[in-house]
Amino acid sequence: MLLAALREQVLEANLELVRCGLVLYTFGNVSGISRKDGLVAIKPSGVPYDDLTPEHMVISDLQGKIVDGDFRPSSDLPTHVELYRNFPNIGGVAHTHSEFATSWAQAQRPIPCLGTTHADYFYGPVPVTAELSAEEIANEYERNTGTAICRAFAKLDPDAIPAVLVAGHAPFCWGKDAHEATHNAVVVEYVAKMAYRSLGINPGAKPLPAELHDKHFLRKHGKTAYYGQVSPK
Numbered sequence: 001m002l003l004a005a006l007r008e009q010v011l012e013a014n015l016e017l018v019r020c021g022l023v024l025y026t027f028g029n030v031s032g033i034s035r036k037d038g039l040v041a042i043k044p045s046g047v048p049y050d051d052l053t054p055e056h057m058v059i060s061d062l063q064g065k066i067v068d069g070d071f072r073p074s075s076d077l078p079t080h081v082e083l084y085r086n087f088p089n090i091g092g093v094a095h096t097h098s099e100f101a102t103s104w105a106q107a108q109r110p111i112p113c114l115g116t117t118h119a120d121y122f123y124g125p126v127p128v129t130a131e132l133s134a135e136e137i138a139n140e141y142e143r144n145t146g147t148a149i150c151r152a153f154a155k156l157d158p159d160a161i162p163a164v165l166v167a168g169h170a171p172f173c174w175g176k177d178a179h180e181a182t183h184n185a186v187v188v189e190y191v192a193k194m195a196y197r198s199l200g201i202n203p204g205a206k207p208l209p210a211e212l213h214d215k216h217f218l219r220k221h222g223k224t225a226y227y228g229q230v231s232p233k
Contacts, residue, residue: 002039002067002068003034003037003039003059003068004054006032006033006039006041007041009041009177009179010030010032010043010057010178011052013030013032013178013179013182014049014052014182016182017030017094017182017185018049020182020186022098022185023049023096023097023098024097025048026047026048027096027097028095028096029043029074029076029080029095030042030043030092030093030094030181031077031080031092032091032177032178033084033092039059039060039061039062040061040062040077040081042057042060042073042074042080043056043057044058044069044072045072045073045074045075047071056071057069058071058072058073058074058077060081062081062085063081064077064078064143075142076095076142076145077142078143078145078146079142080093080095080146081143082146082147082149082150083146083150083172083174086150087153087158087159087174089158090158090159090162091175091176091177091178091180091181092175092179092180092181093172093174094174094178094181094182095170095171095172095173095185096171096185097170098185098188098189098192099193100189100192100193101126101170101171101188101192102169102170102171103196104126104128104165104196105165105166105167105170105171108131108167109128110126110127111125111126111165111188111191111192112125112207113125113208113213114194114195114198114208115194115208116216117194118191118194118195119213120216120217121162121184121191121217122191122217123157123160123161123213123217123221124156124213125207126161126163126164126165126171127152127161127165128164128166128167129148129151129165129166130148130151130152131167132148136148145166145169148167149164149166152164160221162174162180162181163185171189171192173185173188
């Protein structure tokens with residue numbers, strides 16, 4: 001079976017979305033990429049999660065052309081492919097319609113960094129894209145969704161902020177592989193919920209001071225990180 005290990009990883013990442021309560025019915029999808037092969041594995045469209053097996057995962061190239069699989073891929077494949085083509089360091093993409101993150105997307109407001117939990121994962125607010133034009137919706141909607149995400153990161157680092165809210169739609173997240181993309185999708189939902197509640201308690205709540213934001217992000221990421229254990233050589 002082509003890319004058997006990647007199919008297994010992508011299946012497990014999709015099932016993790018279910019276990020974490022981020023999807024209903026057949027909502028959501030996760031993909032992973034083999035950069036060596038230039039091939040993407042993604043969940044099939046509309047297949048219940050309980051029925052999924054590695055064989056269900058669909059393989060495409062970076063132009064979205066199906067090269068292996070008997071099922072239609074997720075309708076969001078063109079969005080995933082656009083992200084892989086423009087964000088060269090990512091290895092997995094996760095898309096959900098999780099309740100709180102999607103609420104911020106529908107409100108077309110970025111998720112502000114109000115606390116250190118957010119700062120541990122995202123080096124700034126989780127941004128929101130601009131709305132798609134009528135022409136972009138009518139022609140190649142899913143690919144244009146990916147293009148809108150890339151435009152939102154024209155002056156942002158996708159490695160430092162591995163998530164976005166698509167205006168009127170829902171979040172997309174990414175990471176070094178499919179597992180990390182799903183992990184970040186869970187965290188986005190968590191910080192979206194906390195930001196919503198924090199602003200409900202205090203509508204005047206201010207973003208975390210830059211010094212504290214820097215401290216929490218940089219102690220986990222980058223050359224001077226000291227959080228966690230050092231991998232044995």
